[in-house]
Amino acid sequence: MRQITVMSGPERRRRWTDEERLRILAEAGAPGACVADVARRHDISTARIYTWRNKLRPQIAGPQFAEAVVDVGGVEHSASERSPAIVVEVDNKVRMTIFPTAPAALVAATLKALR
Template sequence: MGQVTLLTGPERRRRWRDDERLQILEEAFSPGACVTHVAQQHDVSTALIYTWRRKLCQPATEPGFAEALVVDEDGSQPREHRPAIVVELARGGRISIFAGSPPALATAVLKALR
């Protein structure tokens, strides 16, 4: 007769519901808790718990372009000489991007502000 190997334990590709993930994260990162002990209790790796936390803390959407409407305030300057985008910085600085600017330059400026 041949040898039979019996594998026990959880399915390796287990699917976790969002509420289960949140419960485990709350337990793992509550005051005085040990992530390793919570991981062993729920039979999940500590790396997966940290991955869930990182994904939860990330913004829901990636930054992108938004539709904007340029409105003439006083009509004193021709459109090509006025900035299409003005970014007011927290410390009083200002960045102006003109409509004639190359897209690569505008993209680089906006990425640098992240």
């Protein structure tokens, strides 16, 4: 049996605090959680959850990316080895930069994957 909330008076919309929104978003973003199930539990639409997520995105702790650094064991490279030898661009969507020090097998496999 579903619960029905009767709104009386001039106020017909529910008001959610940022803390309540963040709590619901955390519940919906948990591993294995289904947004539709969370929305049903809180009697809101799934679109409301996605709207809140977009508006409150800066406040939600999500995955962050770190800069990748490759340590080549202290080997010094000349300036020509650090500048790209070939730049491959496909339909202005994918761009691949090939450096002279790149292994041929890796370049061939990457170019094959781009086909």
